[in-house]
Amino acid sequence: MSDRQYHSSWNKDNSPFASLIGTNHIPSSAELNMLKALLVQPQLELCQLEAEIDRVQNLLTGLLSEKQKLTDYIEAHRALISPIRQIPTETLAEIFVWCLPTEPLYAVRNLNAAELHKTSGAAAAPLVFTIISRDWRRVAVSTPRLWNSLHIYLPPHLSRDDFSRRIAGITSWLQRSGSLPISFSIHEARVDYYATNFPVTCSLGIGSSTGHVHPQLDITVRGENMQSMLRALMPFSSRFGDLSLSLSTLSFSFFHQLSPSSFPTLESLHLYDLGTSRGLSQSSESHDKFATLLSSMPVLRKLDLKQFYARDQKYLSLPCNWGTMTRLAIGDGLIPSKALAILAEMPRLQSLSLQITVNEEMSNSVVHLSELREMQLQVQQLGGRHQPISIPVLASLIDCIQSPSLRSLSLTSLSPLTVSEWPFSGVSLHALEILELDGTFLPMVLTECMSQTPNLITFMLTSRFTSFTLQDSHLSCLTSSPCNLSPLWPRLQNIRILTNKHQVMGRQHHSELVSMTSFTNAALITFLESRSQATYPLKYCDVLYSAQSQTSFSEAELYTLRNLKQNGLKLRIYCHPVPANPNIPYHDSPEGGMPRPENITHINVESDMESRYGHGAVVIL
Known part of the structure; x- marks a missing residue:
């Protein structure tokens, strides 16, 4: 019987009982006999088909098994070649x-x-x-070059056994680095944070006092653990080239006690005080220990003291070879005169990061920093962050810093009040390539800034508090059109716009600080389309809207944005959620406490787009 005949003969529609199939009909005795006779042949053929299927299935299984053996044989030998x-x-x-x-x-111990x-x-x-x-x-x-860099995070809950295993891993890691200089970072978690977020009443081991602390935050155990860690590190100290220490006051004292007489190859030192505010380095004893430590670093070239303070701001009394320093970072709120006094001793400075407290004293002592390429300034007014910044005094400080080689500039206003003048109007920024503005600036300030920086390549703008600086008019100045044949910033390749960051981070100071972005979707998209076809096409664009922003994109706008991404633009647009719970659960992360990069040239780092609550809804990624 052919396949066609077979298919036709067993068609239910051709059955003599076709009209009864699927009904509730009760067959008669005669019909029952007819049905039994009718099913003899199909049941016989079904058995034959099942037997044939079993035979073919066994044949197929055998063939597949042979195929797998051949494949394994071939791949095993191919691997050899x-x-x-x-x-x-x-x-x-x-x-x-x-x-x-x-x-x-720094490298991390993470798979x-x-x-x-x-x-x-x-x-x-x-x-x-x-x-x-x-x-x-x-x-x-x-x-060795794979193992001469390491970051270690030390949460406070670690037991002695946990610490011993971590020490063994660190020792093995660094031993593999051979004789190379070592870059090492160690970050000790704050105890007070865990005491706040993990309340457990237990004895503190001091008299009969009790308190709310993590159940394994015994100060004796923690001290012994830290001393064991530092003892394991000191045999490698002669090869330390880059050292970042983020430690408590007690742990710093252990580090000082266990340190060798010299760190002969240490060129970069980053210190972060996890103790009480200014507690670590303000006392006379701590200041002397810090000075002794610095005196053991003869080739130190980079010093980062953003969270570490010299007593009475007498930084020049520290035993550093200031004349050979290439990087300096101080977060001590220096007044302009003290900042200039330090800079006058550092002619080879290449990278500078200062927190400045602006007073009423105009600056007039000019310092020449011919090699300075990067400058980061955080500014606040004397009297508190809610005082308006005196722009004339700040401008006089900036005018005194002669830096013809400056390529990267970051200005952060720590005040929630609006900055109404551009403090760099008296200096040449023609060669500037990277600019970061963080704070609340009037739109006219950004307009003046744009006209003063014709060769900008990377621009980052963050609105911390109230109205957002960037307007449609600014995007229009950057957009090529028949009415604007020579847009500003023709070399621009990277742009990042973060709106209302201070609200996102959950630190609103005034109820009136809620605001919406002041540039429209249409202006943003027109700018992106224009720059995608420029001589220097835009490479990166990040936009982060605040939780309060009502921004939404139409389907047509999303279609345009997706096309821009498909054509090579690395575009990310996010919207932050309103934070539900600011408490951060404990997490023993290998990269916990990782120091941020010294420079601001990077832009395409997703973590920068995130707050402590995550980056929320993705508009387009």
Whole structure:
């Protein structure tokens, strides 16, 4: 019987009982006999088909098994001739080194790339290379450049056993670095934070006092753990080239006690005081210990004291070779005269970050910093952050800093009050390539800034408090059109716009601070379309709207934005949620407390778009 005949003969529509199939008809005795006779042949053929299917299935199973054996045989031998096996060990090691992440600043002990800044698998290097194969592990372990950088986060709950395992891992890691200079960061979590968020009543071990603390925050255990950690690190101290310490007052005292007489190769030092405000370095004893520590660093070139203070702001009394310093960061709220006195001793300075407290004293002592390429200023007025900043005094300070090589500038106003004048109007910013503004500036301030910085490549603008600085008129000045054949910032390639950051971070000071963005979707999209076709096309654009913003995009606008992304623009638009609960749960993250980069040239880092509550709804990513 052919397939066609078979198909036709067993069609239910051709059955003599077709009209009864699917009904509630009760067959008669005669019909029952007819049905039984009718089913004899199809049941016989069904058995034959099942037998044939079993035979074919067994045949197919055998063939698939043979196929798998052949595939395994071929792949096993192909692996032996894989090109990567022909790569010399030295070349493979170099490839591993190039896979190391450039951000964060230090390597971390992490194999979970998804948790580490949600970036690519390269973020887990170098540990990931030790779990691929025996040969790769051998190459990785024997390549010192993979292991001469490490960041360690120390949460306060760690037991002695946990600490011992962490110390063993750190020691093994650094031993693999051979004789190379070491970049090392250690961040100790704040105790007071955990005492606040994890209330457990227990004895503090001092008399009969009790308090609300983490159940494993015994000060004796923590002190012993930290001393054990520092003792394990000190054998490597002669190779420290970059050191970042974010420690409590007690732990700093341990570090001082256990330190060698000299750190002969240390060129970069970052200190962060986790103790009470100004408590660590304000006392005479602590100041002397700090001075002694600095005197043991003969080749120090970079000093970051953003959260570490010299007594009475007498920084020049510290035993540093100021004349050879290339980077300085001080977060002590220096008045202009003291800032200029320090800068006058640092002719080779290349990177500067200062927090300035503006008083009423005009500056007139000019300092020449011919090599300065990056400057970051955080400014507030004497008397508190809610005092208006005296722009003439700030401008006089800026005018006194002669920096013809300046390429990167960051200005942050710590006051919620509006900055009404551009303080850099008296200096040349023609060569500036990177600009970051953070605060509340009048639109006219941004207009003057734009006209003064013709060669800008990267621009970042953050609105901290009230109305947003960026207007449609600014975007129009940056947009090429028949009415604007020579737009400003023709070399612009990276732009980041963060709106109402201070509200997003949950620190509103006044009820009237809620505001909406002052530029429209149409102006933004027209700007993006124009710049995508420019001589220097836009590469990155990040926009972060506040929780209070009512911004929404139409389907047509979203279609245009997606087309821009498909054509190569790295575009991200987010909207922050209103924070529901500001308490952050404890998380022992390998990158916890990681220092931020010294420069502001990076822009495409997703973590920068996030607040402590996450970055919320994604408009387009």
